[in-house]
Amino acid sequence: MAILGYLQHCTPHGKYSVVGAGSNAQAVWTGIARALEPELELQSHEEVVAALASRAPLELALDCAAVPDTEGIDAINALIEELPNDVSLLIACRSRAAFQVGRLVAQGTASLCDAERLAFDGPGIRHLAETLEVPHSHADVLRLLEVTDGWPHVVSSALRKAAEDNCGLSQAFENWRLRHGHLFNEFVADALKHVSEKDSDLVFKLMSGSYLDDRQQLQALEEQGLFVVHTPDGYRPLRALSRSRIYDRYGRRVQAVTPMQVRLFGWFRAEVDRRPIEWIRRRDRQLFKYLALHPGGSVSRAELGQVFWPDAEKHLVAQSLRTACSNIRKALAQIVGFDRVDCYFRAGDELALDLENVIVDVNGFVAHVNDGDEQYERGEARAAHAHYRSAGRLYRGNLLIGDAHEPWVATLSTILEHRHVMVLERLSQISAELDYQPTAEADLPIASGS
Numbered sequence: 001m002a003i004l005g006y007l008q009h010c011t012p013h014g015k016y017s018v019v020g021a022g023s024n025a026q027a028v029w030t031g032i033a034r035a036l037e038p039e040l041e042l043q044s045h046e047e048v049v050a051a052l053a054s055r056a057p058l059e060l061a062l063d064c065a066a067v068p069d070t071e072g073i074d075a076i077n078a079l080i081e082e083l084p085n086d087v088s089l090l091i092a093c094r095s096r097a098a099f100q101v102g103r104l105v106a107q108g109t110a111s112l113c114d115a116e117r118l119a120f121d122g123p124g125i126r127h128l129a130e131t132l133e134v135p136h137s138h139a140d141v142l143r144l145l146e147v148t149d150g151w152p153h154v155v156s157s158a159l160r161k162a163a164e165d166n167c168g169l170s171q172a173f174e175n176w177r178l179r180h181g182h183l184f185n186e187f188v189a190d191a192l193k194h195v196s197e198k199d200s201d202l203v204f205k206l207m208s209g210s211y212l213d214d215r216q217q218l219q220a221l222e223e224q225g226l227f228v229v230h231t232p233d234g235y236r237p238l239r240a241l242s243r244s245r246i247y248d249r250y251g252r253r254v255q256a257v258t259p260m261q262v263r264l265f266g267w268f269r270a271e272v273d274r275r276p277i278e279w280i281r282r283r284d285r286q287l288f289k290y291l292a293l294h295p296g297g298s299v300s301r302a303e304l305g306q307v308f309w310p311d312a313e314k315h316l317v318a319q320s321l322r323t324a325c326s327n328i329r330k331a332l333a334q335i336v337g338f339d340r341v342d343c344y345f346r347a348g349d350e351l352a353l354d355l356e357n358v359i360v361d362v363n364g365f366v367a368h369v370n371d372g373d374e375q376y377e378r379g380e381a382r383a384a385h386a387h388y389r390s391a392g393r394l395y396r397g398n399l400l401i402g403d404a405h406e407p408w409v410a411t412l413s414t415i416l417e418h419r420h421v422m423v424l425e426r427l428s429q430i431s432a433e434l435d436y437q438p439t440a441e442a443d444l445p446i447a448s449g450s
Contacts, residue, residue: 002118003061003092009378014059021066021194025075028068032060045078053084064093066194073098080104094191094225115229119150122356127367128155129169130390134162136169138259138359147173147239149229153187154240173240188227188241199226206237257343258336262292262360266397272335272344280327283308287324287351289400290408292360297353304351307408325351362416365394369419376426385430388423395420 007014017035019028026043033042036055042048052058062076076091077099083089091099096112104110120128122141129136148154154176161179162172177184188207192200202217203226212218218235222228227238260277263269268289270277279285290307291299305317312320325347332341346352355363372387398404399413 002113003063003090006090007059007061009374011059013057014061016061016063019062019064019068019072019076021068023068023072025071028062028072028075031062035060045075045082048079049082049084052087056084056086058086059088059090061090061092064091064098067093067095067098080109095223096225097223115151115225118152120145120148120152120155121150123359123363123367124150125155125159125169126359127364127371128159130364131368131371131386132159132163133386133390134159134167134169134172139256140169140172142256144169144173149238149240151238151240154184157184191226195224195226199224203227203241207242209242212237257340257357260344260358262358263396264289264292264360264362264400265365265395267401268403272332275335277331278334279331281324283320284324284327284331286403286406288328288345289403291351291353292358293362293408293412295363295366297355297358297360298350299352300350321351361394361396362399365391365416366419368394369423372423372426376430381430381434385427385434388427388430391423392420392427395423 004016007016015035017031019031023031025045029042029044029048032048033040033051036051040051042051052060067073068076080089080099093099096102096114101110101112105112122145125141125144126136126138129141144155144158148158154173157180158172158176159169161176162169165175165179167175185207188203192203199221202212202221206212206227215235218228218237219230221237222230222235227241228235229238258273260270260272268285270288270292279288287304287308290304291297301318301321304321305312305314309317309320328345329338329341329347332344336344342354343357344354346354353360368387368391372384372391375381375384375387395416399416400406400409403409404413
């Protein structure tokens with residue numbers, strides 16, 4: 001799905017070919033030929049390379065629904081080694097071992113988009129829940145992340161089913177298990193049709209709640225994409241694979257952290273468990289605001305020095321930053337304790353907020369507007385409307401009203417105001433086109449004056 005979306009929306013030179021289970025070299029070449037031209041015939045590796053070279057620039061996607069046979073793998077590996085200039089190859093395959101991905105990545109000739117990179121994180125789950133209007137708390141987000149490991153197949157299915165059945169995020173996973181668990185089991189069983197009987201038996205044991213303490217067995221399953229992930233603690237099965245809680249034995253469970261809510265629209269406010277943070281100095285508060293304004297929540301010490309102490313000597317800037325960081329930590333510790341400060345704020349070469357636990361309204365607004373814009377440009381009006389409405393709910397006034405005179409606020413404030421106006425215009429336009437009627441006053445975005 002990711003590859004199809006990329007080819008459709010992100011590249012003008014994409015071609016897509018499905019490589020079936022057990023495909024030999026000729027089947028691979030034939031699939032590539034059909035992707036390039038319906039009537040094209042390619043009978044050899046040399047003909048494939050020449051055909052690709054003549055159509056450059058080109059991005060060719062090979063969707064290996066299951067692993068090809070040895071001859072088919074050799075054909076794809078040969079293509080990797082002799083890929084023409086301006087031709088890129090995207091390979092989707094459950095098994096990274098089949099194509100010696102580790103070697104290609106180490107050589108710098110390939111990039112790996114693995115389970116960890118594809119997985120949902122906490123902000124991603126929250127974003128989708130907001131879009132689908134599934135009621136949720138921060139604890140619900142963390143719980144779903146824990147039981148699913150962020151597995152996209154499970155997270156997206158559980159959230160969409162929750163929206164369909166009008167239940168909250170806290171019940172989403174069990175509701176999906178109850179309603180669609182049999183379909184998930186069919187999905188797993190289908191994936192095991194083309195693996196060895198030994199590996200298939202191991203996966204079924206994991207599904208039944210058995211515990212495997214053989215690292216090599218788990219590693220072999222992970223390399224084949226058979227529902228095992230690699231973590232800092234080693235290899236373990238994806239938790240959603242089984243209803244049992246036996247997988248807690250594969251690693252420690254981390255105690256949930258109460259989120260910090262940061263409001264940058266309107267008057268600034270940062271609070272944990274509804275307790276506002278009491279800042280020691282105005283400068284400490286400004287540094288925190290500046291961090292929160294950055295999408296990644298991370299800023300270098302050099303940049304902070306240029307913004308807040310542009311004419312000061314370096315050693316004085318360094319001392320000022322150390323004092324500010326110490327004061328920020330003290331202010332947070334008054335609410336969460338010194339042992340929990342690092343869950344929200346860290347000071348190394350860069351000063352950073354942990355956006356898993358710090359929820360910033362501006363980030364949510366921008367994410368929803370960006371998604372809405374993409375859907376709108378694709379002509380997907382209903383999906384765009386959902387994102388724009390979520391964005392409208394987050395915009396509660398102009399950016400940092402109390403700091404509007406600051407240069408680092410003014411420019412971004414103007415940009416966000418313009419985007420908010422656009423959101424209101426498109427909501428009105430889409431509502432008229434689809435004959436949407438607001439169900440309550442709370443459904444309407446709140447406009448603010450300049």
